Each structure stands twice: as C-alpha cells, then as structure tokens.
Amino acid sequence: MPQPLAHPGVYIEEIPSGVRAIASVGTSITAFVGRTWRGPLNEPVPVFSYGEFEREFGGLWRNSSLAYAVQHYFLNGGSQALIVRTANGNTGGSVAAAPATIALAVGTTLVAANPGTWGRNLLVTVDYLAADPTTQFNLTIFDDPDKKADSAARGGSGAREIFRNLSMDPNNPRFVTMILGEQSKLVRVQTLGAARPAVVVNAPAGAATGSDGEIVAANTAAAIAAEAAEITGTPGTKTGLYSLLKADLFNLLYVPPLAFMAQTGGPVQRLEADVPTSLLQAGAALCTDERALLVVDAPRGWDVPTAVTTIDTYRGAIGNPKNAAIYFPRLRLVDPLRENQLEAFGPGGVVAGIIARTDSSRGVWKAPAGTEAGLGGVLGLSINDSPATLTDGENGLLNPRGINCLRNLPGIGHVVWGARTLEGADMLASQWKYLPVRRLALFIEESLFRGTQWVVFEPNDEPLWAQIRLNVGAFMHSLFIDGAFQGATPREAYFVKCSHETTTQTDIDNGIVNIEVGFAPLKPAEFVVIKIRQISPQAQA
DSSP, X not given: OOOOOOSSSOOOOOOOOOOOOOOOOOSOOEEEEEOOSSSOBSOOEEESSHHHHHHHHOSOBTTOHHHHHHHHHHHTTOOOEEEEEOOOGGGSSSSOOOOOEEEOSTTOXXXXXXXXXXXXGEEEEEEOOSXXXXXXXXXXXXXXXXXXXXXXXXXXXXXXXXXXXXXXXXTSTTBHHHHXXXXXXXXXXXXXXXXXXXXXXXXXXXXXXXXXXXXXXXXXXXXXXXXXXXXXOOTTTTOGGGGGGGSSOOSEEEOOOEEEEEESSSSEEEEEEOOOHHHHHHHHHHHHHHTOEEEEEOOTTOOHHHHHHHHHHHHHHHOOGGGEEEEESEEEEEEGGGTTEEEEEOSHHHHHHHHHHXXXXXXXXXXXXXXXXXXXXXOEEEETTEEEOOOHHHHHHHGGGTEEEEEEETTTEEEEOOOBXXXXXXXXXXXXXXXXXXXXXXXXXXXXXXXXXXXXXXXXXXXXXXXXXXXXXXXXXXXXXXXOBSSSSHHHHEEEEOSTTTSOHHHXXXXXOOOEEEEOBOOOOOOOOOOOOOOOHHHHO
16 A cells, blocks of 8 residues: 655655566476385375485385386486385285384383384394493494395395484483484384383394285285285375375376296296286376376387287276376396396386486476487396397387387487377377477476466456466566577467456456466477488589
8 A cells, every 4th residue: 555645755655566476397306106115105205316215215125116216217317206105015905014113121112113024124232332321322223134034125225323322311302202203214112111221232123013025926916906006095095196195296207117026947036017007097197187297118018019009008098198108118227136137127217317307408398318318227128028129110110109219229329219198199190299298288387377376366357467467478488588489489489368358257257367378389300301312513503
C-alpha cells in the first residue's frame, strides 16, 4: 500500500517488478531400486559418490546388482543418485530378516542399524582405554565380510567404526545411545544396562530371524517373483518403487537385474535374471506420473533376431513407452568380488551415468550418444552371456525399432549408438521419437510446474497473465540463449501465450488460467549423408 501523503515533500515508493524467476530443475538425478548389503529399507537416500554409497549401503555384494550398477553409474559421470533398498524376496515375505543383536555383559544389547542378515557379520569390541577409565569406555564395531555367518556374505563393506569416551549417563554429551543413534551406520542401542558393558574382544552378533541370503538355482523362479513384488511395492505404503514418492525429485529410474546363483559343474556363478515386465510396467507408469525416464536393459536372452521379432510385444507389455528407453546388448566389466573376472552386466547403470555426464557438459537437449558417449570401464559386449559385437547391418535392424545399440567402433571404443525412446520405432511416427526431445519436454514441464505455483489463487485477469508471460517467457528465453531450441530468433524457437485467447470467461468463472508454451526442439543427426561426385576441370574454368 502507498504511504499516506501527510505533509509536503518527496515520497518514495518501491514498486514490485512482477518478475518471479523460474529455476531450472535438475535433470539427471537417478533412482536405483533393489537389494543392497545393508541400509534403510524403503527410503530414498541421496548419495553423491560411490564412496558415500559404500558408507551407507555397504558397497559391493554379489547378490546385489544394484551395487554394481551404482558403481558403474559414478564411474561414467553420474553425480547424484537416490538409493531405495528393498527387502529380499528369497523368503517370499514382505520384510527382510529382523535385525541381528549383540548381547554385551551387564545388560547392554546392541542391534544392527537396519534389517537383514548382514548384521550377523558384526563384531564388537569394548575396552576401557578412555579419557576417564573409571566411567567411560570405547566401542569398536566391525562389519566383517570374512566372518560369513550368513552363507551369502560374498562382499560386505568391511566397515569399521570406533567411538571413544562413551558414557552410560544420559546427561553426558557422549551418552552411548545418542552417539550411536546419530553417528553409527552399523548399530543402535536396544537395551541399556545399569553399568558399563564389560571389556570384550570381537563379541559376535546373534542370529537374525529369517533369511535374506542368496537366491540359488533351486528356488530361482519363486524367489525372483517374490523379490520383484517387493521391489514393485505399493503406493499406499510407499514401499518399493513407490518409496520414490517421498523424494522431492528424480529424473531417471533404473531397476537393475535380479541377481541369483547357479552352479554348472564348477564354482557357484553369479547370474542376472531379467526384470519382469510387470515391474517395468509399474516403473514406466511411475515415471510418467513423476516426469522421469525409465532406463531399461534388453532381456538377457535376446540376440538380434529375437530382438527384432519381440520388441513390439515387449513394448506393449511395458506400456508408457514415451517415458522409457531400452539398451542392447549387455556389457562385460570386471567383477572385483570375483578376482576381476569379466562378467556380463545390465547396461543401465553405465547408460545412466553417461546421460548425467552429457547433461552436465552439453545440456539435456543433447542426445546422450555418439563418440562422446564412451562406456567407461567396459571391456566388451555380451549377447546370450557370450562375447559379441554388433555390425552396422544389425544396428540398422534395431535402431528403426526403437532399440538403442551399444557398439564397439574401431579407433573410438565402446559407445552408446542410439538415442530413441521406446516409442521411437519409425512405424509409430511419435513426436517423442527422440530421447533428448522427450527429456527436454519433461525438464520444461517440471520446471514450469514448480515455478508457477505462485499463480494459484491470484486474481485471474490481464495483470496476472502479463506476469505469467513475462516469467515463463524469461525462462524459455534463457533456454534459447543456451542453445536448447531450433530457430535463429526467439519467435522461431518458442512461444508463450496467456491471454483471453487461451483463457475464456468460462475458464475464469471456473477458476482456470490456461498457459500455452511451445518450443522447436533440436533433433539428433542420426544419419550423416556425404555426397561425393566427380567434376571435370572444364567445369571449374
């Protein structure tokens, strides 16, 4: 309100500009859902490096394809991930094994920080070499992967935590219950004794109720079905995939293959089972609702002829193909848990890292493919669990059907050589054929959705519409300046409409304001045609 003119003189009023900057949302926050060695259940936990993933979730575990995928993601340029740990389906139940406990003398009991048989591997040491040896004590907790109390303990973090000068006094700043609750990734206090726990070396954890160990060949089908159901989860309880509803934002979703063990006359081998299409369907539907993209591994048993003949059925089973992209074939990388032997892995973790890297260096409108899209750490390609390569002819069969190929090009190396959505088959003639076009649209939608919340309940007339045009137009112009659109001028590149042309009196009476935003997307140059002809000297004269 202007101040009253009470006396002669000069009055200064500050007039609001009406400018409300629309911030660009992130474009490459990747969500991974599946099994991990340890960690919170059904909670989207952000991690910004593989080291942070190791501290929170325990690192590589041979029964966790997710752990390998996260490692591949950060190796290839990923910068931020959301990790959702789900319960293991080996038991066919809906929860992992209850947390293991560690009974210490004089009535104190520790409990593993979260459920799962990983807690059976914990060892605890108590000593009195503290600042005050008469009242304080030190606690050392070790997640020992060599203890193998759990038959599936092939991996584990080997994490060690040391807490010094702990106290049993709740009023002491080093109160053991508070310190472990706030700082330990491994244990919590379950019951607190009346006196300090006695000195002990490597007190072992007690058995955790239930089993969430390895999936072996004898129960592969049942266990994989149960695990898929647990990874899917339910919207009402916000478990599994739907745990991501608790997150503020994610842009990419990857459900790694389900790991299982098989023995074919020799040592037990780690294999990967395809993610069921019902689970992928749920993931694609969630991505559509949340304006994200589902990264899909081609089925493990596909070869080129099978891919050609089954992709249409596969696309239909997943549904929502405009918000998904499929990659073929699988990749051969070293497995640090098997003495760096080459293993076949689903490509989704590597691809998600490349998408994040491309977003950072070039922008979401650049196709995450081409000679810049090198597959870091990849030593070969795998078809039907055997080393393989793809030829130009085979690539030419798959690309028009919306299957993104991974290639080994002479002099260049292993690269992503396709940039289509799952709806990108030529016969579908979709406006969302190309991955960068779809992801740019999702980016604009999410940014405008968040950046126009202030409009709600404002008076619905021309002053409001003018502010909308100003703010949305400024956002779109910034993208134009960054090179996100086709066109030499803003008029050719985008438009923003909000006026009586878009919002009628009936709309106003119903409390509706309509904003129309259009843009001319850049599309990748899939086919580079060089035309060569001979000319005669006379033609140049």
